[in-house]
Amino acid sequence: MKCPFCHETATKVVESRTADEGNSIRRRRECENCGKRFTTYERIEERPLLVIKNDGRREVFSPEKLMHGLVKAVEKRPVSMEVLQKIVTEVESQVRTQFDKEVPSSYLGELVMEKLRTVDEVAYVRFASVYRRFRDVNEFMEEIKRFLEGESG
Template sequence: MRCPFCNHAESQVKDSRPSEDGAAIRRRRSCPECGGRFTTFERVQLRELTIVKRSGRRTPFDRDKLARSVSIAMRKRPIEPERVERMISTIARELESIGETELPSSTVGELVMKQLKALDDVAYVRYASVYRDFRETEDFARFLGEEGLSEPEGR
């Protein structure tokens, strides 16, 4: 594994253990060149997934991109990072278990929405506002009414 600090081609594994949810191996590594220490995760990948965007463009499924979009929705919410990581792993496993190598982006979006709704209502609405392209406050009100989420008192 290449060192992220000095770009040295090799690093040494100092410690390996399963991640919290058992879906990955966490490895602590050290660079013999610069002494930098870093962590890597090794996960099982059943198949290469391609996401088909609304425009028809195809991109490889990127777990890190999924994690970034979820973390934006979860920003400043009182949810433990381990729960978020488990949720992302669950979504990735569900996508792989569908059995198709090409999946519409809407499939990913709906899975994220389902998982976020179960985890945190605010993050769910935040994600939905981008995913469903809300333009006005009425879009939020309509969505909240459709989802059975109540609006705050006095509004």
């Protein structure tokens, strides 16, 4: 590992601990040349996961894009960022476990709605209205009716 201060390659690890909920290792290093300390992170290189859109296009799965959609759905609702981050982490973990390289966007959307349903009813309906692209009020009312009856999809 190259020292960011003097660019010498002789460094030693002085402390290691898990970080990011066990998904990475934080290492505190010391340069043997200049004595300065710096931190590095080691994490598993994840394979890219592609989302297959309804029109057949493929795009790289983006936890940031998912978070953005969730933030819009919970706008002015009593849902914390920690809860949203937990949903993103759970969805990504479940998708990576069940799919090797590609995941249909329909599966992803249904999974997110399932998680939102237990967190906030209004956020669930908001997300569903964007995800399912209701063509008119009747489709929207049908979704609300299914929700109230305890169904989804």
